[in-house]
Amino acid sequence: MTAASMATAVRRLRNFHEDPAVIARWQAWTGPLLTRLTPPRRRALLALAALWVVVKRPLKDLAPAIEMRSPSGPAAAAVVILLCLAIVVVTYVVARRFPALPAVVRARPQLWLHGLFWVLVLVCWMLPKGRGVAALAVAGLVLALPFLLWRLGYLLMSGQRGRIAGTRFADHLLYLYPAYGGTNTPYGKGIDHLARHEARTDEALARSQLAGVKLLALAWIYDRGLELTAGLVHGEPGGRLGAYGLGLPQLETLMPMGAQVPWLAAWAAVYAELVSDVLRLAVRGHEIVGVLRILGFNIFRNTYKPLLAPSLVEFWNRYHYYFKELLVEFFFFPTYVRRFRTSPRLRMLAATLAAAGFGNLYYHLLQQDAFISTGSWAALHPWLETRALYCLILALGIYVSMRREQRRRGTPAAVLPGPALRLRRVAGVWTFFALIGIWGEAGIASFAQRTDFALALFGLR
Numbered sequence: 001m002t003a004a005s006m007a008t009a010v011r012r013l014r015n016f017h018e019d020p021a022v023i024a025r026w027q028a029w030t031g032p033l034l035t036r037l038t039p040p041r042r043r044a045l046l047a048l049a050a051l052w053v054v055v056k057r058p059l060k061d062l063a064p065a066i067e068m069r070s071p072s073g074p075a076a077a078a079v080v081i082l083l084c085l086a087i088v089v090v091t092y093v094v095a096r097r098f099p100a101l102p103a104v105v106r107a108r109p110q111l112w113l114h115g116l117f118w119v120l121v122l123v124c125w126m127l128p129k130g131r132g133v134a135a136l137a138v139a140g141l142v143l144a145l146p147f148l149l150w151r152l153g154y155l156l157m158s159g160q161r162g163r164i165a166g167t168r169f170a171d172h173l174l175y176l177y178p179a180y181g182g183t184n185t186p187y188g189k190g191i192d193h194l195a196r197h198e199a200r201t202d203e204a205l206a207r208s209q210l211a212g213v214k215l216l217a218l219a220w221i222y223d224r225g226l227e228l229t230a231g232l233v234h235g236e237p238g239g240r241l242g243a244y245g246l247g248l249p250q251l252e253t254l255m256p257m258g259a260q261v262p263w264l265a266a267w268a269a270v271y272a273e274l275v276s277d278v279l280r281l282a283v284r285g286h287e288i289v290g291v292l293r294i295l296g297f298n299i300f301r302n303t304y305k306p307l308l309a310p311s312l313v314e315f316w317n318r319y320h321y322y323f324k325e326l327l328v329e330f331f332f333f334p335t336y337v338r339r340f341r342t343s344p345r346l347r348m349l350a351a352t353l354a355a356a357g358f359g360n361l362y363y364h365l366l367q368q369d370a371f372i373s374t375g376s377w378a379a380l381h382p383w384l385e386t387r388a389l390y391c392l393i394l395a396l397g398i399y400v401s402m403r404r405e406q407r408r409r410g411t412p413a414a415v416l417p418g419p420a421l422r423l424r425r426v427a428g429v430w431t432f433f434a435l436i437g438i439w440g441e442a443g444i445a446s447f448a449q450r451t452d453f454a455l456a457l458f459g460l461r
Contacts, residue, residue, distance in 0.1 A: 017210035026206045034202045042296050047170035049179030057177060058084055061144040076136035083137070084144055088176055091152045092169055095159030109156045110330060117145055125375035139373050146366040147184050150326055151176045154190030157329070163192050180291040184367065185323045187288045188299050199296040212293030215301065219286035226279045233272050248272065252443030258452035259461035266457055273441065274434040278306055281320060310425040312401035312432055316356070316394075323363075331359030349399050357395035361388055385447045390440040397432055 016022050027034060058081045091113075098106065105112050124138045155172055158164045171191050178187070188194050199205035233248050251273040254261045261269075285302030292299055302321050309315035316324060332355035340347040364387060366372065370379035438454050445453070455461045 017207060017214050023203065023206050023210065026210055027202060030206070030209075031202075034205050037205065037296070039198055039200060039296065043171055043174060046174035046179055046295065050173045050177040053177035053179055054085055055081055057147060058140070058144040061147060062140040072133045072136055075133045076140055079133065079137040080140040080144055083141055084148065087145070088148065088152070088173070089169070091155055092172055095155050095164050098156075098159035098162075098164070106160070109160055110153050110334075113152060113156060114149065117142075117149060120145070121372060121375075124373060129374075142372050143369055146372075148176065149366065150184060150330070150363075151186045151190070153330060154186060154192070158190055158192050161192070167191055180295065181288045183284075184363070185320070185326055187285070187302060187322050188292055188297060189322065189325060189329075194292075194297050194299065197297050197299045199298060204298070205296050208293045208296055208298035211298060212290040212295075215286040215290035215293065219283045219290060222279050222283045222286065226276065226283065229272065229276055229279070233268075251438075251441060252445065255438065255441075255443055255445035255453045256449050258449050259456035261453065261456065263456070263459070266453065270434045270438065270457070271430065274430060274437055275307070277437065278303065278319065285320075285322075307430065308426060309429055310422050311405060312397045312429055313405060314401075315429050315433060316398055326363070327355040327359045331355040345403075348402065352399040352402065353392075353395045355395070356398050357391045360391045360394065382446060386439045386450060389447075390436055393436050393439075397436070 059077060062077055062080060094101065098109075101109075120138070121142050124142045127135050127138055129135065155164075155176070158167075158172075175186060175188060175190055175194060180187075199208045233246055234250060248265060248268055251269045254266060254269050282303040289299060289302055300321055304318045304321070306315045306318040309318055332351045335354040336347060336351035339350050365380075365384075368380055368383060370376060435454065435457075438450050439447075452461050
């Protein structure tokens, strides 16, 4: 086999989901199923499966607040499940009647949604910390709602854009309580985005399902890559080939040691953590999007080769696509549309700071269970000072990168960067995200310890 024919074979294997012959064969194998699995039936199945998540998801979120073995635990859990479902129904009704809402609500529906959530949080803080059903239910509710908040935001956005007509409650239930999995970030966004990428024909469904199979295969490969990293780099017993590993400690273990860490080991740990983070996110995202594609929603990947990105903004777009979309839709665009219209640069800076900076910080604040349920500043302060710096540096880096990309637009092909320059740019992107990850990673290290560790990388400690 010649090199050209081998390259062609590899290309066909990588893009088997777009090969007409493979698509035809898949249709022949699954023909009756494809014919019967119409869009309304697929949505109905997902909505039916969501009823299980209606119960399962709140129980998972309530674990820190409700002791199920206590006398009031089961009753409080039942109340939280019913209240969450009631909030979903009320928000759906509000979205359907959006034009009839007061003008002040129509102008800022997301602010009202999150404002009501924080009113509930304040009520939780003021209630006596008893073990009664009411106190436990309120504490549990404020922990369960962050999973729904951004999904409810997409539901309100659908009503605001006038796109909710023609949809049923079940259509929204499938992403509000996704049976296909997910985090506080809604993979696939709301029904507007899902419907745009929904397969309408047997051939389109076959293409979507094959693309989903490819993502699930990639998820398996990346998961094996994580095991190899754990074994060969960190020497963990559970990792593959751990007996032959380098034994490099994890970054969260090294950071509390500050400047005491050997220089080479510190740099290796920083880069290894970046690669592991990307692989972990890719595995989970590929699994969720793969399942969605098999179900007929041929949506974009959540992670697409970020480690090959030649610029910071491109890495950010490729790394966690649906989180980036959340920040863009709920923070970037509202700021960009309303603020600093006479100053394009200041307008872009403000919108970027609002999204990658404030929005990023606020999103992760909602996941600080100890603070949300108790209001304890001591529980929040160590996290806040490290995460705030991470978000600020990230936002400024993305803004600078966006400005540079704007200046590069229209560059003739003859003067585009060659392989060597592109490689240097990719290395620079790796270094930027690896370094800010020192303040973005979870762990017990304090702000001072993380800063000392970062300075020691450059011989400044």
